[in-house]
Amino acid sequence: MHRLLRAVSCAFLLCPSPLLLASTVFRCEDANGHVTFTLQGCPTEQAQQLQNADNPTPGNDKPVPLAKTAKGARSSKTSKKAKASELVVVGEQQDGCGNRVTGSARRAAMIQKEVRAGMTRADVESTLGKPDKISSQNGQMRYQYRDNEGRSRQVSFDENGCVRGKR
Template identity: 60%
Template sequence: MQGRHFAALFTAALLYPIQDSSAASVFRCVDADGHITFTRHGCNSEQEQHLQDARNHTPSSGKAIPLAAPNRRASGTATNPGELVIVGQQEDGCGNLLTSSERRQAIIRKEIRRGMSRADVESSLGKPDRVTASNGQQRYHYREKRKGGSSRQVSFDEAGCVKGK
């Protein structure tokens, strides 16, 4: 009898909705010039601070999610829409010598450029025919499949990036 009560209690606990503990406090900081920054650490004393709702409700949870309100700026506020502020960028491990566009074009054209990773080289030329290593540096060797074809060698530094010539 006690086992049934335990099973019923366990089943009820599984079906009981659990509060979303992944929600974090996100602050919207507006400085005197009108620049907006979002942070989890609070705003500076000279910035206006607003708490944002950062919960991501599950689909079909039944909770209505309001759409963004239209932009209602004061007519006296001047903005510069051409100004671009970069907050951060992704580090590719090879010194960001190539932009993603340059990297993509080189792979498509089967070119090997300084700053590409091993994965980039394999995307461009395929798996190497032979791999050698000496003094912590690796080399990929490629041979043309046709008879009398030329060979190609790609050298990597200790970080796994294509070395310059």
């Protein structure tokens, strides 16, 4: 019994607790003082600092007071300043095709079973399924699809695996 208790306590100590999980992110500041946070690291021209990102579960620590609101109406100077700020996208995923078809346009094309220039092979296979025939010539791949009525459809890819536009 004593040996079993010791084994269970050792196993408990070796398993990481989900409460201890946190992430480290990069805090990037450019020459103009704009600050961005990313998991991928900062560009060489920006100052980089490591920042611990810890999100404790509610009820495990001291209460955090809510932000105090300014009394009175917002001044027009404050609202102009808020409008002047711009959105910075950090760590955008590259699809290898120049991100020519992204977001809602990609989803709409897939739902309507359309193939658009700039889609990847994975996008085409997700839209139309596995091709009936694959051919390759000069580093360029071609998928051929045939439906139940005997009609055929061809999709051509460039050397990067992106759907080529019509000439």
